[in-house]
Amino acid sequence: MSSAEQRREELKATWELARGCVKCPQLAATRQTVVFGAGNADADLMFVGEAPGANEDRRGLPFVGQAGGLLDQLLSEIGLRRDDVFIANVLKCRPPGNRDPLPQEIDNCQDYLFKQLELICPKLVCTLGNFATKLLRGDPATGITRLHGRAEVRTIGPREVRLYPLFHPAAALYTPSMVATLREDFSRIPDLLQEALPDDRPAPVPDVALAFEPVIEPSVAVAVVEQGRETSVVGQAAEPADQPSGEGPISESPRQAAADSPQLNLF
Ligand code: URA
Secondary structure, X not given: XXXXXXXXXXXXXXXXXXXXXXXXXXXXXHOOOOOOOEEEOOOOEEEEEOOOOHHHHHHOOOOOOHHHHHHHHHHHHOOXXXXXXXXXXXXXXXXXXXXXXXXXXXXXXXXXXXXHHHHHOOOEEEEEOHHHHHXXXXXXXOOHHHHOOOOEEEEEOOEEEEEEEEOOHXXXXXXXXXXXXXXXXXXXXXXXHHOOOHHHOOOOOOOHHHOOOOOOOOOOOOEEOOOOOHHHOOOOOOOOOOOOOOOOEEEOOOOOOOOOOOOEEOO
């Protein structure tokens, strides 16, 4: 099995765990579906929103309401479609009445998101709004108004990723000036996708004269997300699922051979 296939299979296994999750008793009791996330399992670009709303809860897919309509529109303006990206949320279950996620719920759910990030390996992660931005930057004090439109390289789990905080489309829906800002920030995404991460740069070739000297890698200025707690370590197993297995909302990469496994968008 290729590593892309393996990662996709692991992603499906993670979805199986998430769909049986009962770590947040209130959310487990009131949800209709666990909205794991959807899209290209091998995407370079990932979006992370806050939590499913009523439409998402009903359909089992992220961003399918009005905010999703705006997200689709902004994606199309930069030449992308949903199938090109992966879309997930901080919480996989809908908070009743669309209330804000509680700190304990974010804590309970974050391993699924960190596992998604590890397996999908996106180059660029657009955090939509405060909750995703604060969680993935590991800084609860600095909000989206200050940070939107400013990309930064962070180490999340085992690898570097470029984070790009954006206003949440739902917040922008009724504020034309915020839509304009979101559109302007979106317009930089294609260029950001072309930018190499420090990890991607070729290793320096040692000077011949120094061939027997130790080669010192250039130091790279990256911030490290302080997850702070053992339970937030990427890859830690979540609670076992108690539901039967099935296919998930994970589609195959255009980079993978399409022949051997069709799109899996089965919700
Ligand atoms: N808002 C979000 O943050 N996520 C969704 O999936 C829908 C609306």
